[in-house]
Amino acid sequence: MKNPYLPYPVRIDEVVTETEDKNLKTFKLVFMDPEAEKDFSYIPGQFAELSVAGKGEISIGIASSPTEKGFLKFTVNKVGLVTTHLHNMVEGEIMGIRGPLGNTYPWEDMEGKNVVIIGGGFAFTTLRSSIIYMLHPDNRPKFKDIIVVYGARSPGMLLYKEELAEWEQRDDLQMHITVDATDDPDWKYNVGFVPAITEQKITNAENAIAIVCGPPVMIRFTQPVLEKLGFPPERIILSLEMRMKCGIGICGRCNIGDKYVCKDGPVFSLAQLKNLPPEY
């Protein structure tokens, strides 16, 4: 019987500080056992439990794409016991990983549609995974227009800056980067909150599906914008967070009604959420 609580050992291959406040770091992890890497077959939208022996585990969205082989990437905000310890770890150190966990973005429903991706702050991780995945030559023909709105508090708080700049140049992706405010005279992208920029840049909900990932306040104000544009609740897709331990729907803490965010989620449509207690 496979033990679903046992982490696979991984080695930290690279650590990149993403943001100017140094609170967000991206960890590139490599499996120590090639068999484990084969077992860990994931799809964008899923998460994993990062394990540091002696400290505990944390649930983090997978930021790499399955089209990127040989490693996994996780962007971690320094906030609690495990994340603080993780931020002090360096290349070469051993930790653990459990997963992949949870459901995925609705890739089958997204095929043949325009895909609108709306992200805010450090919730952009599984959206990065999705963008890389969709832009892969094998996958790009499956989707129509891909439109991305991504915002952070300031230019220095944006994740994956090099990739953002590269995506800006592409013609198979419409990229709208925004910041809440900036005094940088050279800033060449948008200034404004994500809901406002969404309202300006997204003009049509026809044959489109929207994936929204960000802090609760951003989600709260983006939702009415999308509804006004004509997105039905079935085509507004959200990824939720909740305190988790087991990650496999057993330990009992991350429920919303009879669903567990870890196992039945983290991805839910707004239509699904409307039929569940608003307790998240």
Next chain:
Amino acid sequence: MTTKVFTRQEWDRALKAVRESYKIFVPVKEGDFHNFRTMEEDTVPDFDFQNSRLSPKSIVYPQSERMFECLSDREDPEAGILKEAEKEYTPQAIVGIRPCDAHAFHIIKPNFDNPEYRDPWWIRRFESTVLVGLGCNEPCSTCFCTSVGGGPFHEEYLDVILYDMGDKFLAKGLTQKGEEFINKMTGGNPPEDAVLKEAEDLAASAAGKITSLVPTERLREKAVNDLFDAPFWEDVAFACINCGTCTYLCPTCWCFDIQDETWENHVDRIRNWDSCMFPLFTLEASGHNPRENKSQRVRQRFMHKLKYYVDKYEKGVQCTGCGRCVCYCPVNIDIRQVARLMDEYNAQ
């Protein structure tokens, strides 16, 4: 299936003898109440009890359990790589478990053993356990097993059922596991018809002694958000002090926490029972807490048992009617009343 009748003396001897083949848990009187304990050479079992204070769920699912361990020396190439902690799964039997507490394992099972994930520790321990039930001659005034699919002599979830008939015990095998257990018990004789008739009467009279009737039939058809938004939750939770007693005593509460502990160069990953009554249960690192008020937590407990579980598994409520939470709640919150409120509620 085998049925045997034992005199008291034969019974005591048989129990001692069967320890050769199983680790045996029996009810033991501790102060004013009973609990299940491992039967050692000098243990005196006492079957003259209504129900144990703590449910025997911990025999399959310990309150604290080591999951993994490793060393933390930096020089050690295996440092930081968690390995499974060694465990024993010797055959064991809970002798004297009440039918309601056996029912609880059946209720919990789909949580730990489902098509997507299997909890190896719970499953292996459950599989190595024989449930030797004892019918309830004198149910408590707070018992309501007959309202939730059970009964004082309900056999469905047991491997063996025992009838305490004063000067003798009747043991009836119900499953293959139970049959093997009875065959390992020395002594005893096939019962005469009069004894079987006496046992039947005992069971019938016990069922009549259950006076609490709790309605649960309409819970399934209610809209979840109607019950969630019902106006009675503040009142239900008003006196609650969030002590968590209900969740620890409940045979069907399964929630756990996972914590790492370090001692010198040794790391243990441990799981401990947890409780939805505690604010920490859902407190996120950001400070956000989806259930920060006690009324939200009390609502969660009752909604889980009486609505979410009902909807998810479609096999009734997550409650066996054992009545422990009713007896021992320090502020007299009563699941029977809450079930009635929910079952009878109609949203405006």
